[in-house]
Amino acid sequence: MTLVFDRRAKFAGQPQTHAFLVGVSEYTHLPKPNEPPDAEKFNLQRLASPALSVWEICRWLIANADTLTCPLATIRLVMSPSAKEKPKLTPIDLGQGKQLKKTKIDPADWKHFVPEAIEWRKEASADRNSMTFFYYSGHGLERLGTPLITLADFTDPAAGGVLQRSCEVAANFVLGMAPSANRPEMARTQFYFVDSCRETVMDYPGLANPPGTVWDTLPGIDDRATPMFMASYPGAIAMTIAGKRTDFCEALIKCLDNGAENRDLNDPQQRWPVSSFTLNTALSNHFQLKKTGQYSTAAGTSFKNVTLRWLTSPPEVEFRLVIRPDAAIGVTGLALERVGGGFHKDIPPSEADHPYAVTSRAGIFQLTAKAAAGFSEVTDIQLINQQTPNWPISMAAIVPAPPPAALPAAPMAGPPAAPPAGPPAAPPAGGG
Missing domain, CATH: 2.60.40 (Immunoglobulin-like)
Structure with a gap:
């Protein structure tokens, strides 16, 4: 099962949010963590955090389903957890006594990823005022300046090329979600979160190129908002501890909960919006304080300021x-x-x-x-x-007042000065 949350009927005829979550830890063709890396597989090994991270993002979305700009209607989830993660994938409360359990989730391999991506796009193309939410966690690479995401069967020798079970995020996956003649009502607000490393892949001789293609990208007028949040810079790694949520997942949940800045005075309810701009600021501040050197400032084919969710009280x-x-x-x-x-x-x-x-x-x-x-x-x-x-x-230092200047000494008192010496004055002229 991949469609793990479905409220389409409840919100029929109005804008909705459709989420697609992909978590890859158990790579079937990569060495285990205790095995030597393989240079022909880019020295990558299996992971033990991405599936747990995606599971917790799923939990957050369900818990906050009615605070999103458009109410959450669907979640499609594929994941391949490691043995270390499985005990931590605790059931998610779906309400009305129902729970989502890990045993019901399809693996995040190419076979399941592509059909679910197509269904997700179909749901998103029903209303231009709807919103999408995509979150990927797993191995990422950077090739020719373009980030790649990989699936659980990455480097499968039967795939026809070592990169065939990966895809270009921006150049293929995001562009393929653009409006087209067949999808004129495609959702115009689309959030993308890529929680992965972006270590550079060098095209060595004999490398079967290019990566896999999820769908064709067609020319047309693209007026979407597509903010994309990347967990690492090109050529860099994303931080994680095996068996725990990734650093980016921890930060994203925290910032989704508190990443608002000011009350929206035009909102009838005077709520606090968490938007693409404020979320980017919140994530940047978080990682600057952690000083881990990760998180690439949000980008996207069209990075507009669009609201993801609303808070009812100050963050x-x-x-x-x-x-x-x-x-x-x-x-x-x-x-x-x-x-x-x-x-x-x-x-x-x-x-x-x-x-x-x-x-x-x-x-x-x-x-x-x-x-x-x-x-x-x-x-x-x-x-x-x-x-x-x-x-x-x-703080302004208090400058001591200078001491008063000394007055000049007064002359000492003494006898009056004698008149100057000289001839006596002549008597006045005239008779008597």
């Missing part, structure tokens, strides 16, 4: 209070509160804990900084959301 944000200059850090205490209430935090001076990390709901905050000595008190007000990961606090 949780993480930010840091940064005191300058350094001499003020050890003597300055902070008092931080959210205007309107709901948050107050006193932070004593601590060079060891600086810069000070704070987690709170987005909003307007007032800060007071007081130094024990040497610096003037500072009061500041800021709108805090994910666009303000750092709040700089500039």
Whole structure:
């Protein structure tokens, strides 16, 4: 079974969201992690995180089905989990006493991937106001400047070429989802998430090219929004720990939950939108703080600002209070509160804990900084959301007033000065 979630009938006649999730950990033709890599298979080995990551994205989508811009109607899921992941694929609650279990999922090989992609495209072509959500996790490669995704039977010697069980993400898969003469009502909002490495493939002599083709790409007017979020830069790797969700999956779920910036004043419900722009900012901030060097800024054939989901309350944000200059850090205490209430935090001076990390709901905050000595008190007000990961606090040093200038010494008192010497004055002229 691949169609694991279906509410098409409930939302018939209105825009819907259609999701397609692909997770590949158990590559049947790649060496196991404890076996030596094979250069003819690009030194790749089997994985133990992607299937679990896709499973958790599926869980998140179902739990948040009615918060998406268009209500979630379908999820198509193919995955090939490793033995280490299988115990962690706990049932997903579908509501009304139903559960989705791992035993009912088809493998993520080419045989199952392509037919499900075709069905997914068919669902997406019913209403131009609908939305699609594609998430892939597994081995990725970069060839001739184009990212590839691979399926569970990648490097199958019977496929006719070592790259045949892979496909180009942007050049084939995304372009094949464009409107065409046969699909004029194709969904115009399409989100793509590629959780994989992008190590460069060199075309050595004898390499059977090109990669596999999911569908033909036809010329036409492409007015879609296709934001694409990549877990790594070209030539780089994506981080993961075997048996756990990938770093990108962890970050994406966190940012989908909190990646809004401002309330939409034009929305009748005054909600907070998580859009392609705000989600990109949230992911960038997350990985900058982690300093892992991964996550490539979102791109796409047409990267427009489109809303993926809505939050009904202010999102949780993480930010840091940064005191300058350094001499003020050890003597300055902070008092931080959210205007309107709901948050107050006193932070004593601590060079060891600086810069000070704070987690709170987005909003307007007032800060007071007081130094024990040497610096003037500072009061500041800021709108805090994910666009303000750092709040700089500039402390002004108190300059001591210079001592008063010394007055010139007054002359000492003494006898009056004698008149100057000279001849006596002549008597006045005239008779008496």
